[in-house]
Amino acid sequence: MEIKEREDSEMIEQDIALLVPGMKLAADVCSADGKVLANNGSIVSRHTIEKFTAWQISKVFIAAETPVNPITDLNIRQFINEYNQSVTFIQKAFDDIRTTDQIPVASFECVAGGLVEKTSGCGNIIDQLYNLPRCDDYTYFHSVNVSIIASMIARWLKLPPHIMNAVSMAGLLHDVGKARLPADLLHQPHKLAAPAYEHYRQHVAYGYELARQSTQIAPSILDAILQHHEREDGSGYPYGLKTDKIHPYAKIVAVADLYDEALTLNHDPADTHFTPYSSLEKLRDRLHTLDPKACLVFIDNMLNCLSGNQVVLTDKRQGRVVFLNTEQPSRSMVQLNDQTVLDLSEDPDVRIQYVLR
Structure with a gap:
């Protein structure tokens, strides 16, 4: 594994096992034969982690501003x-x-x-x-x-x-x-x-x-x-x-x-619509077939941790979930990177496609 473009010290070496979606790469990540797998500045997603694992990448550099507790x-x-x-x-x-x-x-x-x-x-x-x-x-x-x-x-x-x-x-x-x-x-x-x-x-x-x-x-x-x-x-x-x-x-x-x-x-690998948001919707749709106490306590606790996630929408724009639609979580309100707030419940053609973190 080769890591390129170490331009400054504002980076942290991170084990792949501790890499999570939303982290920002601070250097290119390359395979042993020099193939660039991810560019410096890229935001890590679950798909990125799976790619690194497949290429047997053990460590990467992430931006120092990435919160690490x-x-x-x-x-x-x-x-x-x-x-x-x-x-x-x-x-x-x-x-x-x-x-x-x-x-x-x-x-x-x-x-x-x-x-x-x-x-x-x-x-x-x-x-x-x-x-x-x-x-x-x-x-x-x-x-x-x-x-x-x-x-x-x-x-x-x-x-x-x-x-x-x-x-x-x-x-x-x-x-x-x-x-x-x-x-x-x-x-x-x-x-x-x-x-x-x-x-x-x-x-x-x-x-x-x-x-x-x-x-x-x-x-x-x-x-x-x-x-x-x-x-x-x-x-x-x-x-x-x-x-x-x-x-x-x-x-x-x-x-x-x-x-x-x-x-x-x-989950068809070609279809990234299966997110925690859409999966919770499926559970809510099946509430009449499931134990309501177990199902609702699960949905409520999961929703509590899904607000604030960095997400990618089906039209490829990125943003942060700022307000959850508890009935249709994948149609929540998202603040885009340009600070525009988009209410996905008002746009049937756009929804959360996958979660960065």
């Missing part, structure tokens, strides 16, 4: 390490389950507890999940993401620590039945033809059967595995259960699952 950075560094280790564990665990048909329960409990612990000091860490480089298989990081989001929802609901840990465990195991599915069913299941999709839906029953073999897994977590696709109005599967028949853990995992799915599984 050493305590926050330490927490985030610890979280990122825990996250990466958890994804690696899930990948290996799924491989082992395919061979042994047994869940290493103690190891899953250790990972779930570690995720709860490391996220507790990072505020709302959920946005950070979507700035991290992806592994090759959606299933692995999705399991970790759902575990983290579910435990955050439990925290926002002010549930006791032992329930936060249990919900984290439920999130980590919610898709364990996919270990019994062929790999070709796991990528973009929403595009599967009817017979294949019916087979895919069996993952909840497979997961329940796997988990039930262990006496160490609580019945409440078994219910969450089996019921996380059930919906309040009876439109879910596998049994079409309604409100009072669905376990509370399953209701929390359902919200986490849908949010992460909207930002990852259904």
